[in-house]
Amino acid sequence: MSPFWLVTAVLALAGAAYVLGRARVLSAAAGDHRALHSLPAHYGWAAVQLTLGPALLLYLLLLLAGQAGPLAAAAALALALAALVWALRRNTPDFRARNAVERGMMAVLILASTIAIATTAGIVLSMLFETRHFFSLYDWREFFFSATWAPQFQGRSQLGILPLLWGTLYISLIALAFAVPVGLFAAIYMSEYAGRRMRAVVKPALEILAGIPTIVYGLFALITVGPLLRDWLAQPLGLGNSASSVMTAGLVMGIMLIPFVSSLSDDIISQVPQSLRDGAFALGATRSETIRQVILPAALPGIVGAVLLAASRAIGETMIVVLGAGAAARLSLNPFEAMTTITVKIVSQLTGDNDFAAPETLVAFALGLTLFLVTLGLNVAALAIVRRYREQYE
Amino acid sequence: MSMTPVTAGAGSLFARDPRTARRRAAEARFRAYGMGAVLVGVAALLLLLSSVLSSGLGAFRQTQIHIPVMLAESALDPSGTRDPAAMRKVTTIGYGKVIDAALKDAIAQAGIALPLTDAEIAAMVSKEAPAQLRNKVLAEPALVGGTVQVSLLANGRIDGYLKGRVTMDSAQLDRNVTPQQLLLADEMVARGMMSRDFNPGFLTAPDASDLRPEAAGLGVAILGSAYMMLIVLGLALPLGVASSIYLEEFAPKNRWTDLIEVNIANLAAVPSIVFGVLGLAIFINFAGLPQSAPIVGGLVLTLMTLPTIIIATRAALKAVPPSIRDAALGVGASRMQAVFHHVLPLAAPGILTGAIIGLAQALGETAPLLLIGMVAFVREFPSAPPEGFFDPAPALPAQIYNWTQRADPAFVERAWGAIIVLLGFLLVMNAAAILLRRRFERRW
Numbered sequence: 070m071s072p073f074w075l076v077t078a079v080l081a082l083a084g085a086a087y088v089l090g091r092a093r094v095l096s097a098a099a100g101d102h103r104a105l106h107s108l109p110a111h112y113g114w115a116a117v118q119l120t121l122g123p124a125l126l127l128y129l130l131l132l133l134a135g136q137a138g139p140l141a142a143a144a145a146l147a148l149a150l151a152a153l154v155w156a157l158r159r160n161t162p163d164f165r166a167r168n169a170v171e172r173g174m175m176a177v178l179i180l181a182s183t184i185a186i187a188t189t190a191g192i193v194l195s196m197l198f199e200t201r202h203f204f205s206l207y208d209w210r211e212f213f214f215s216a217t218w219a220p221q222f223q224g225r226s227q228l229g230i231l232p233l234l235w236g237t238l239y240i241s242l243i244a245l246a247f248a249v250p251v252g253l254f255a256a257i258y259m260s261e262y263a264g265r266r267m268r269a270v271v272k273p274a275l276e277i278l279a280g281i282p283t284i285v286y287g288l289f290a291l292i293t294v295g296p297l298l299r300d301w302l303a304q305p306l307g308l309g310n311s312a313s314s315v316m317t318a319g320l321v322m323g324i325m326l327i328p329f330v331s332s333l334s335d336d337i338i339s340q341v342p343q344s345l346r347d348g349a350f351a352l353g354a355t356r357s358e359t360i361r362q363v364i365l366p367a368a369l370p371g372i373v374g375a376v377l378l379a380a381s382r383a384i385g386e387t388m389i390v391v392l393g394a395g396a397a398a399r400l401s402l403n404p405f406e407a408m409t410t411i412t413v414k415i416v417s418q419l420t421g422d423n424d425f426a427a428p429e430t431l432v433a434f435a436l437g438l439t440l441f442l443v444t445l446g447l448n449v450a451a452l453a454i455v456r457r458y459r460e461q462y463e
Numbered sequence: 464m465s466m467t468p469v470t471a472g473a474g475s476l477f478a479r480d481p482r483t484a485r486r487r488a489a490e491a492r493f494r495a496y497g498m499g500a501v502l503v504g505v506a507a508l509l510l511l512l513s514s515v516l517s518s519g520l521g522a523f524r525q526t527q528i529h530i531p532v533m534l535a536e537s538a539l540d541p542s543g544t545r546d547p548a549a550m551r552k553v554t555t556i557g558y559g560k561v562i563d564a565a566l567k568d569a570i571a572q573a574g575i576a577l578p579l580t581d582a583e584i585a586a587m588v589s590k591e592a593p594a595q596l597r598n599k600v601l602a603e604p605a606l607v608g609g610t611v612q613v614s615l616l617a618n619g620r621i622d623g624y625l626k627g628r629v630t631m632d633s634a635q636l637d638r639n640v641t642p643q644q645l646l647l648a649d650e651m652v653a654r655g656m657m658s659r660d661f662n663p664g665f666l667t668a669p670d671a672s673d674l675r676p677e678a679a680g681l682g683v684a685i686l687g688s689a690y691m692m693l694i695v696l697g698l699a700l701p702l703g704v705a706s707s708i709y710l711e712e713f714a715p716k717n718r719w720t721d722l723i724e725v726n727i728a729n730l731a732a733v734p735s736i737v738f739g740v741l742g743l744a745i746f747i748n749f750a751g752l753p754q755s756a757p758i759v760g761g762l763v764l765t766l767m768t769l770p771t772i773i774i775a776t777r778a779a780l781k782a783v784p785p786s787i788r789d790a791a792l793g794v795g796a797s798r799m800q801a802v803f804h805h806v807l808p809l810a811a812p813g814i815l816t817g818a819i820i821g822l823a824q825a826l827g828e829t830a831p832l833l834l835i836g837m838v839a840f841v842r843e844f845p846s847a848p849p850e851g852f853f854d855p856a857p858a859l860p861a862q863i864y865n866w867t868q869r870a871d872p873a874f875v876e877r878a879w880g881a882i883i884v885l886l887g888f889l890l891v892m893n894a895a896a897i898l899l900r901r902r903f904e905r906r907w
Contacts, residue, residue, distance in 0.1 A: 073849050171799040178713065182706035185727045185773070188766050192737060195744035251500045258497025275504050278511075280893060282827025284860045285515065285882050288867060292875060293514045324507045331504070355486055357493035378732065385734020387830035392867060412736050412830070419743060419834045437740040441733065448732045 075128065075142045079149050083121045086153050090116030094160045104162045111166035116156035118173040124149035192441060199425075199434035206428045212435060218398035218409075220418070220429045228432045230439065232398040236315065236408035240394060241383035243319025243404065244326055249376055251323070252330025257360055259331070260338045272335075279328035283388040290321040290393030303405035311395065316404040318394035322386055326379045333378065337371035338364060340459070371458040377451035381444040387412040411436050515882055522880020525662035525677060526622035527614040528588055528651065532565040534600060536608045545604040558593040558600075559585075562615065575650045579643050587644060589616035591671065591678035616664075617657065619677040619873045621648050625659055628872060665880060669842040670862065676873035679866070681881055683841055687757050687856030688826060690848060694761025695768055695825050700818050702765075703772030704807075710773075711780040712802050731770035738767050739831030747835060754836035755855035757845070763835060764825040771824060775817020779810040784907045812903035819896040823889050829860040837861040859885050 091113035098104040105112070128145035131137070160166070204212070207228060215229025255275065259268055295312035298320075303309045341364050349359040365372070395407025396417065418433040425431065479487070538561055542549045563585040570584060592615040599613070600606055620640035623629035625648065634642045651657035668680025714720040742763035746752045752759050783806045791801035832838070838861045845854035857865065859881065866878040 167797065171797060174799055175709075175713065178705050178709035181702045182709040182714070182723055184702055184706065185723055185730055185769065188741075188769070189726050189730060191745055192733070192741045195741055195749075199744060251503050254497045254500030255504050258494070258501050262494055262497055263501075271501055271505065274508055278504070278508055280823070280889065281511070282829065282860055282885065282889070284827065284829040284863050285511070285886070287829075288863065288878060288882065289511055289514060291867060292518065292879075293510075324511070327504050327507065355490045357490045358486070360493070381732060381734075385736065387734070387736045387833075388864070391830075391833075392864075412734070415736055415740065416830070416833050419740070420836075420838070423743075425748065434740065434744070437737055441737050444732065444734055444737075445729060448729050452728055 086116035087113035107167035119156035203431035244322035247323030248326035256334035287392035313395040333375035374455035381447035519879030555593040684862035690757035707776035739834035771821035779813025
């Protein structure tokens with residue numbers, strides 16, 4: 070019996086439990102609702118819970134233990150049946166069905182809210198486990214301090230993270246150097262200068278940029294921006310003739326980050342109290358003087374938080390760099406050369422046929438863990454800064 | 464009383480002193496920077512959208528060759544029974560010969576005299592065309608024995624010529640097409656035997672191999688994405704709503720709930736690729752679920768979408784005023800009843816809006832799908848759910864990535880076309896979310 074049919078059968082039993090549980094308590098009370106502790110439906114639901122819960126839990130546990138055979142299904146079905154009988158016997162007019170039902174619902178709610186924790190634990194544990202495996206095969210000093218990335222199928226690979234880290238940081242830096250001024254100035258213009266009608270057009274337009282999937286930006290980098298930069302900048306300047314480059318990926322990622330920086334900064338700037346503006350205007354400051362000397366210093370912590378969040382986004386971005394940055398791991402300062410990032414190498418080491426005993430595959434988990442920890446650190450710092458900033462003006 | 468100038472050394476108020484002029488100039492400059500930044504953002508958006516539209520719209524129109532084909536009984540139904548089971552014995556090679564002969568006849572009939580070899584003429588049609596014709600005949604065996612007017616897919620290079628991707632110069636260097644064939648294409652277009660028509664196959668057909676880009680379609684990928692969205696909706700919405708209800712309405716303020724809160728905020732910002740690594744390690748390696756299956760993609764995207772839905776749901780619950788809860792409790796409802804009978808229905812529009820936006824994000828997500836094998840080459844349609852959840856199928860964004868990795872530039876056009884489809888879906892979903900918000904949002 071497949072899991073699907075088992076679930077269907079248990080659900081059918083639960084449906085029967087509702088009807089029978091309700092009917093039984095009503096007949097016991099001779100149809101008089103006032104003799105019941107709870108509403109009749111509660112008695113039905115109490116029976117449903119008892120039928121459904123333990124049986125599905127048992128089946129899930131058996132599945133996790135690798136016992137998916139007909140025996141497991143039979144056990145679950147038997148448990149459901151036994152629970153149904155017990156639930157019907159429990160349904161007397163004195164039974165506090167509402168309390169029982171609500172206790173069950175509360176358990177479900179609490180279980181659901183721990184999924185978030187379970188996810189984080191899953192991420193950390195799965196990567197920690199494989200990373201330990203990796204470091205048992207490969208020296209950790211080599212991984213963190215070697216400047217060569219050269220995986221080989223025959224073994225004897227050199228897997229140093231430094232070139233990948235450099236590519237990641239270089240691309241993120243270019244992206245931020247583009248997105249932060251543009252996003253910040255756009256936010257300032259929209260919150261301090263723009264009229265209502267312009268805001269109504271421009272703000273959603275910039276937010277569209279945030280809703281476009283990254284694969285679209287990736288293709289844009291690969292097909293449109295890359296050749297454009299190569300033909301108009303890199304080749305005339307003699308800096309290289311590769312369409313995929315740090316500059317290509319950085320610029321396109323910068324476009325992607327504009328709405329991120331601008332909408333966060335917009336929120337933060339509009340939280341600066343009006344009294345500060347009024348004070349500056351009263352002293353005769355122009356709008357730009359007010360912004361530069363009063364509003365921005367007051368909003369600075371929040372803006373730093375926004376930039377950190379954008380940086381974490383840039384470091385973890387995958388599709389743009391997979392399609393726009395290239396695959397060559399090198400340490401170079403030339404922004405028109407192809408370089409590669411941590412995320413690109415996670416993708417290239419984990420696509421295709423994976424051999425989970427080889428360091429060339431397992432290194433992806435070490436890279437993933439590094440990436441997770443770096444972005445987590447940035448996020449925690451950013452959220453703490455933004456929160457403290459909010460409290461300052463509340 | 465007479466007005467005296469405040470600024471030292473200034474004459475009339477109507478004449479601007481240098482310092483004021485400087486400050487005014489600085490103000491104008493600053494404002495121009497702001498305007499410039501907004502323009503850069505809008506220009507980037509327009510460049511992106513115009514590049515998508517100009518490169519992608521071509522994928523929806525495909526070059527077709529319109530010729531009469533004589534469906535000889537001796538070639539296609541040797542048994543003469545018109546029984547599809549028996550006719551299946553004739554493979555696409557047999558139909559290919561029929562098409563080649565028909566095309567040669569049609570060209571001779573039209574009076575086109577170009578020095579072309581038989582192989583060059585045969586290569587005008589797609590390698591997929593025999594299969595197309597075979598399916599048509601097997602669906603309607605009565606056609607055999609007569610002559611039917613059919614529209615057959617043209618070869619990808621010929622299609623590229625009509626779209627300007629292939630030129631006489633590039634054909635000189637190309638082993639797959641000759642300039643003579645391009646001249647023939649010109650003649651056929653002039654005689655109405657060849658034209659570019661709307662190509663429904665782009666939306667319904669499965670992917671095709673490297674040699675026949677003209678036949679590649681998004682059918683399987685759209686279905687795969689739809690399956691994943693069903694899973695995400697079915698799991699993330701109930702889980703997200705349940706956990707938000709607990710956190711917002713019932714949770715005590717303690718270390719544990721604080722930990723959950725911080726966790727959800729940070730989970731929303733974890734790079735998507737990390738979820739792919741998680742999916743590979745846990746769902747595929749540990750739990751043994753199949754690669755390339757919508758079930759794994761759906762589970763990974765569920766975990767990614769949960770924080771979005773939780774944040775939106777909590778905001779919606781918070782927006783319902785406490786007086787509603789108090790009133791419910793006052794007439795004897797339990798806290799659970801107050802929440803489920805009164806607060807939740809009032810918060811539903813906000814929750815649905817958040818769910819749609821989360822779903823739209825999940826639909827466009829690519830990176831984690833690369834790691835769990837959703838970029839595999841799949842031509843078979845998955846079966847109906849729930850079994851279909853375990854059949855291999857690519858997803859829409861993964862299919863786009865797959866096409867960018869192919870050698871033939873014709874696939875790049877299809878990738879842009881697929882992006883138009885993807886953006887179309889996203890547009891519809893976001894418009895639905897906005898409409899929902901406009902229509903049902905309540906201000907208390």
